[in-house]
Amino acid sequence: MTGFLSTFSKPFQLAVLLWPFVAVLLTVPAAVYLYHRDNRLRPAGVLGAYAFMLYVLGLGCFTLYPWPQDSAAYCATHHLGAQLNPLRFIGDIRTDGVTAILQLGMNIVLFVPMGFFLIRFFRLPSWVAVAVCCATSVGIEVAQLTGIFHLYPCAYRVCDIDDVITNTLGGAVGVMLGLWCNRAFPAPHIDKAEVTVRPGFLRRCVSLAVDMGVVYMCQMLSIVLWSYLGRGAIDPEGLPFLVLLSVWFVLFEGVVPWCTHGRTIGCFLTRMTVESTQRTLPQRLAFYAARTALLYALTIGLCTWRSAWPFVLGFATVVWWIACKCMPYDVIGETRSTAGNPRANGQSS
Numbered sequence: 001m002t003g004f005l006s007t008f009s010k011p012f013q014l015a016v017l018l019w020p021f022v023a024v025l026l027t028v029p030a031a032v033y034l035y036h037r038d039n040r041l042r043p044a045g046v047l048g049a050y051a052f053m054l055y056v057l058g059l060g061c062f063t064l065y066p067w068p069q070d071s072a073a074y075c076a077t078h079h080l081g082a083q084l085n086p087l088r089f090i091g092d093i094r095t096d097g098v099t100a101i102l103q104l105g106m107n108i109v110l111f112v113p114m115g116f117f118l119i120r121f122f123r124l125p126s127w128v129a130v131a132v133c134c135a136t137s138v139g140i141e142v143a144q145l146t147g148i149f150h151l152y153p154c155a156y157r158v159c160d161i162d163d164v165i166t167n168t169l170g171g172a173v174g175v176m177l178g179l180w181c182n183r184a185f186p187a188p189h190i191d192k193a194e195v196t197v198r199p200g201f202l203r204r205c206v207s208l209a210v211d212m213g214v215v216y217m218c219q220m221l222s223i224v225l226w227s228y229l230g231r232g233a234i235d236p237e238g239l240p241f242l243v244l245l246s247v248w249f250v251l252f253e254g255v256v257p258w259c260t261h262g263r264t265i266g267c268f269l270t271r272m273t274v275e276s277t278q279r280t281l282p283q284r285l286a287f288y289a290a291r292t293a294l295l296y297a298l299t300i301g302l303c304t305w306r307s308a309w310p311f312v313l314g315f316a317t318v319v320w321w322i323a324c325k326c327m328p329y330d331v332i333g334e335t336r337s338t339a340g341n342p343r344a345n346g347q348s349s
Contacts, residue, residue: 011061018061019054026053028213031206035270037123039194041202048121055113062110063140064148067156075154082145082159089162107166108173111137115174120182126175133171137164195263199272201321210266212299215248222248242304249300254292258284276330283333290329 030049034041068074092100111133118129143149145159196203222244223234234241257264262275279287294313302310320328 011065012058014065015054015058015061018057022053022057023050028206028209031202032210032266032269035203035206035272037190038188039190039196039271045121048117052117052121055117059110059114059140064143064157067148067152071153074156078154078156080145080155080158082141082161084161086161086165088160104162104166107163108170111167111170112174112177115171115176116178116181117174118171119175119178123187126179129175129178130168130172133174134164134168137167137171140167194271196272198276198326199270203270203272204274204327207264207266207270207272208295208299210269211252211264214265215245215252218248218252219245242300245300245304246296249296250292253295254288258288276326277334279333287329287332290332291327294327294329 030046030053031041034045034049038045089100089104092103096103114133114136115129118124118132119126122129124132141159141161141164144157145155147154147156199207223241226232226234234244252264257267257274260268262273264274267273274291275284275287294317297305297310297313298317301307302314317328320326324331
């Protein structure tokens with residue numbers, strides 16, 4: 001028993017070592033999902049997001065790691081294929097006894113958390129959750145058969161149909177546990193049409209991060225298209241690069257929210273709006289001019305300006321938020337009774 005469990009020590013150590021890096025990398029997508037699902041960040045939701053990241057890392061490490069060090073020597077002497085007999089486990093139990101039983105049990109247990117997460121955290125229908133568990137298992141077995149899709153020169157683990165069956169069974173058990181948990185501890189009802197008028201600082205940062213990801217993605221596509229048309233390369237430190245980047249920024253942070261009543265792409269995903277109150281046309285123009293200028297300095301300016309001013313503006317903005325609980329441009333057109341009052345404006349983190 002101890003020898004069997006010791007085979008999982010290296011994969012577990014690798015998963016734990018990778019977890020902090022993956023958690024940082026996926027923090028914004030996780031926050032976007034939670035804001036879109038619950039319209040706020042709940043401690044249980046945040047804990048579930050990072051626990052799911054650790055589980056996926058562990059699943060990948062347990063099923064694909066470690067691999068033989070000397071690939072040439074191993075592939076010259078091993079020619080592993082697919083095991084497609086669904087009753088092969090009976091012979092394995094007769095041959096290997098307790099070890100084969102433990103292997104079957106581990107295959108079941110390994111997918112129980114996935115079924116549970118898909119029901120409880122992602123709130124998928126039962127049949128979809130079971131199908132996802134089955135498809136994930138098939139993907140893992142194909143990866144094993146192809147040497148992680150030919151990243152390794154040959155198959156170093158057996159692709160076994162019994163693993164798909166037991167993994168899917170484990171996922172179904174997790175689905176049943178998730179359904180029971182949903183009945184015992186139902187999730188709070190969320191109005192799908194609810195939009196936060198005065199979002200908190202963290203939600204604003206998450207929304208801006210999404211928008212900047214879209215801006216830089218469009219910038220990269222523009223550069224690729226420019227090169228494809230034979231116009232030559234664009235110098236990342238040249239004026240055309242900055243002008244093109246500025247155009248995309250103004251489009252997504254100025255034009256889009258102007259036309260959608262304060263909702264950028266990031267705002268749509270995080271259920272918020274940047275327009276905290278009704279404003280006249282001159283006030284809206286001033287609001288969007290001030291907002292676009294400040295965010296431009298804090299994002300594009302931080303990356304392109306050779307100056308300390310973006311850092312100074314960022315520090316001043318944080319101080320302003322701590323003191324007033326709003327962004328500096330939010331005071332344009334607001335009355336004294338509502339400006340800086342989170343409850344009056346429906347502020348949410």
